[in-house]
Amino acid sequence: xxxxxxxxxASAWNRRTTLGLMAISIGLSVMLLLGVEQLRTQARESFSQxxxxxxxxxxxxxxxxxxxxxxxxxxxxATHNIRWSSYQTxxxxxxxxxxxxxxxxxxxxxxAVIGTTTDYFEYFRYADRRLLAFSSGKPFVDIFDAVVxxxxxxxxxxxxxxxxxxxxxxxxxxLSDHAxxxxxxxxxxxxxGLSVDRSVHISLEAIEAIHLDWQGGAPMPGLSIPAxxxxxxxxxxxxxxxxxxxxxxxxxxxxxxxxINQYKTEPLLAVLPGVALDELWSVVSIVEKSLLAIxxxxxGVGLSGLVAVVLAGLGERRxxxxxxxxxxxxxxxxxxxxxxxxLMVVVAGSLIGLSGLMVLSMFATPILETHLGISxxxxxxxxxxxxxxxxxxxxxxxxSLIPGYRAYRISLADxxxxxx
Amino acid sequence: MSQTVIDIQNLLxxxxxREGFRLSIPNFQVDRGERVFLQGASGSxxxxxxxxxxxxxxxxxxxxxxxDTDLTRMTSSERDRFRVDHVGLLFQQFNLxxxxxxxxxxILPCRFSQRRRGRALESADSLELSADxxxxxxxxxxxxxxxRVTSLSVGQQQRVAAARSLMGHPDxxxxxxxxSALDADRQSEFLNVLLGRCNEEGVTLIFVSHDQRLAHxxxxxxxxxxxxxxxxxxx
Numbered sequence: 001x002x003x004x005x006x007x008x009x010a011s012a013w014n015r016r017t018t019l020g021l022m023a024i025s026i027g028l029s030v031m032l033l034l035g036v037e038q039l040r041t042q043a044r045e046s047f048s049q050x051x052x053x054x055x056x057x058x059x060x061x062x063x064x065x066x067x068x069x070x071x072x073x074x075x076x077x078a079t080h081n082i083r084w085s086s087y088q089t090x091x092x093x094x095x096x097x098x099x100x101x102x103x104x105x106x107x108x109x110x111x112a113v114i115g116t117t118t119d120y121f122e123y124f125r126y127a128d129r130r131l132l133a134f135s136s137g138k139p140f141v142d143i144f145d146a147v148v149x150x151x152x153x154x155x156x157x158x159x160x161x162x163x164x165x166x167x168x169x170x171x172x173x174x175l176s177d178h179a180x181x182x183x184x185x186x187x188x189x190x191x192x193g194l195s196v197d198r199s200v201h202i203s204l205e206a207i208e209a210i211h212l213d214w215q216g217g218a219p220m221p222g223l224s225i226p227a228x229x230x231x232x233x234x235x236x237x238x239x240x241x242x243x244x245x246x247x248x249x250x251x252x253x254x255x256x257x258x259x260i261n262q263y264k265t266e267p268l269l270a271v272l273p274g275v276a277l278d279e280l281w282s283v284v285s286i287v288e289k290s291l292l293a294i295x296x297x298x299x300g301v302g303l304s305g306l307v308a309v310v311l312a313g314l315g316e317r318r319x320x321x322x323x324x325x326x327x328x329x330x331x332x333x334x335x336x337x338x339x340x341x342x343l344m345v346v347v348a349g350s351l352i353g354l355s356g357l358m359v360l361s362m363f364a365t366p367i368l369e370t371h372l373g374i375s376x377x378x379x380x381x382x383x384x385x386x387x388x389x390x391x392x393x394x395x396x397x398x399x400s401l402i403p404g405y406r407a408y409r410i411s412l413a414d415x416x417x418x419x420x
Numbered sequence: 421m422s423q424t425v426i427d428i429q430n431l432l433x434x435x436x437x438r439e440g441f442r443l444s445i446p447n448f449q450v451d452r453g454e455r456v457f458l459q460g461a462s463g464s465x466x467x468x469x470x471x472x473x474x475x476x477x478x479x480x481x482x483x484x485x486x487x488d489t490d491l492t493r494m495t496s497s498e499r500d501r502f503r504v505d506h507v508g509l510l511f512q513q514f515n516l517x518x519x520x521x522x523x524x525x526x527i528l529p530c531r532f533s534q535r536r537r538g539r540a541l542e543s544a545d546s547l548e549l550s551a552d553x554x555x556x557x558x559x560x561x562x563x564x565x566x567x568r569v570t571s572l573s574v575g576q577q578q579r580v581a582a583a584r585s586l587m588g589h590p591d592x593x594x595x596x597x598x599x600s601a602l603d604a605d606r607q608s609e610f611l612n613v614l615l616g617r618c619n620e621e622g623v624t625l626i627f628v629s630h631d632q633r634l635a636h637x638x639x640x641x642x643x644x645x646x647x648x649x650x651x652x653x654x655x
Contacts, residue, residue, distance in 0.1 A: 003531035003532060006531070007517075007531075010517075010519050010520055010524075011519055013519065014518065014519030319514045320517055320518065323514070323515060323516065323517055324517065324528075325476075325500075326474075326503075326509040326511070326515075327504060327509075327528045327529045327531075327532060327584070328500065328501070328503065328504025328505075328529055328531075328532030328533050329500075329532055330496075330497050330500040330501075331496075332497070333532075415471050415474075415476035415477065416470070416471060416474055416476055416509060416511075
């Protein structure tokens with residue numbers, strides 16, 4: 001075995017340019033494959049962890065997927081709101097254990113602002129029924145208190161007590177902002193890897209307060225109510241965007257869903273988050289699966305390139321193989337020599353791909369987190385990725401047997417004198 | 421062990437599927453320490469005979485013994501092993517593995533044969549020293565040892581190949597026109613060192629060439645056409 005490895009190394013080193021390029025191309029394809037797989041796993045994970053322990057998500061009537069998108073993922077906007085009176089009726093339904101209303105529509109420098117009650121910090125659960133936790137500060141008490149997510153605090157460098165200004169709508173450009181009513185950071189949440197990290201939480205009353213002098217999505221000309229006077233107004237919310245509901249018993253969930261879906265006063269929709277997430281994921285997973293299939297094909301192309309290169313080199317190596325046979329290498333050794341060479345290139349390629357992915361993810365993680373909300377922070381390979389890597393290497397070894405077999409045939413046919 | 425290194429009787433070889441070509445040798449013996457010159461025109465079956473002696477091909481009929489070992493009764497991997505253990509091979513040209521150094525090329529048989537390795541280490545502390553010494557005896561000093569074989573002249577390459585065939589003290593060296601790529605002066609120079617080494621080490625040498633002028637260097641000279649009843653045409 002030792003002379004075999006030595007020869008295989010020396011021979012590969014002799015053709016390092018060709019084989020090196022081959023290894024790089026396999027490396028790139030492996031990087032693509034593993035990258036897609038990592039993204040896929042991470043995306044699915046943050047996806048399925050985004051909500052837990054909530055039995056129903058309620059919004060104005062729309063498609064279940066759209067409701068999930070805006071209520072849970074803060075993607076897109078709600079087309080309609082829910083009346084406060086409807087919320088009160090539903091929340092007092094005997095089978096409801098708890099309910100958290102949320103109100104969306106404003107933003108703070110690109111981060112979603114969500115109006116809610118302090119119940120949000122008590123009942124909203126994610127991942128494995130985990131509650132939101134504060135890394136510092138506490139829930140909002142005053143009207144102009146705000147609780148910011150981990151990403152908001154980190155990216156904008158906020159500390160407790162800092163003053164922040166909200167914008168109307170989703171735009172980060174403060175054309176129409178709420179500059180007259182600044183908020184104070186009262187709490188900073190621990191990182192969750194969810195949309196919560198990129199949200200600013202204020203009370204429902206605060207939402208009302210900053211829109212007192214607004215109408216139809218724009219400030220009323222000539223009317224300006226200073227912050228110190230807002231407490232004199234009735235700040236009871238009139239509309240909210242969505243409700244998270246927990247039931248006393250899960251058994252009643254379909255009954256409750258039907259009750260809300262048939263709600264008389266206004267058209268509402270209640271969805272089971274688990275079901276809706278699955279539905280949403282099945283839409284996404286077509287893309288995800290085809291991406292994986294494409295990258296698998298790219299790896300296939302890389303490996304066939306390897307076989308082609310080694311096979312093409314075989315013609316000019318007939319003499320070398322004959323010499324090796326004359327000094328005692330049997331056809332089996334010649335076979336192994338070529339197979340090992342192919343395997344070496346595949347292993348080198350896999351290592352290149354792996355380290356390339358590491359370097360890339362170091363640079364890509366912040367970008368992905370900000371723009372896609374996909375967290376690659378823990379970047380250990382998933383079991384699935386290891387499996388893929390092993391499959392690539394095993395396939396690489398199998399296809400290396402092709403030039404190995406060809407060399408075996410040649411060395412049997414040529415014997416000690418190469419036929420050229 | 422008897423004095424006979426090669427013993428061929430009533431040997432018949434035919435390429436499978438090629439009716440016209442037959443090589444038949446009624447009787448051929450070579451004794452230990454002999455240096456035999458086998459002369460034959462190209463296409464006269466030289467390579468076939470060498471492949472038979474080297475154990476790459478097997479005759480359909482007859483007796484083929486090398487070093488008292490019946491090659492016809494061995495499997496192909498046994499013959500591979502036998503070849504590297506006992507026979508040094510030397511070809512016309514391109515004898516060397518291009519990506520190995522001069523020294524590594526010489527050591528190569530010892531990488532595949534425990535016997536050759538053991539024999540090389542009998543007279544030297546390491547394979548490297550043994551190789552360097554052989555190279556020195558063939559006129560290539562130690563500055564060549566680390567060089568790539570591709571940087572050598574054809575004459576030098578043939579010496580490296582000769583050193584390799586001698587490495588680890590094989591019993592028999594089969595040389596197939598090793599001088600045909602050399603000019604006349606180099607030819608006799610090369611022959612002299614090769615024969616000198618074989619003489620000193622007591623190695624049997626079968627030297628095949630079409631060039632009758634080289635025959636006088638050897639203590640026995642045979643014409644292949646006398647040896648064989650060889651038929652290259654339709655029977």
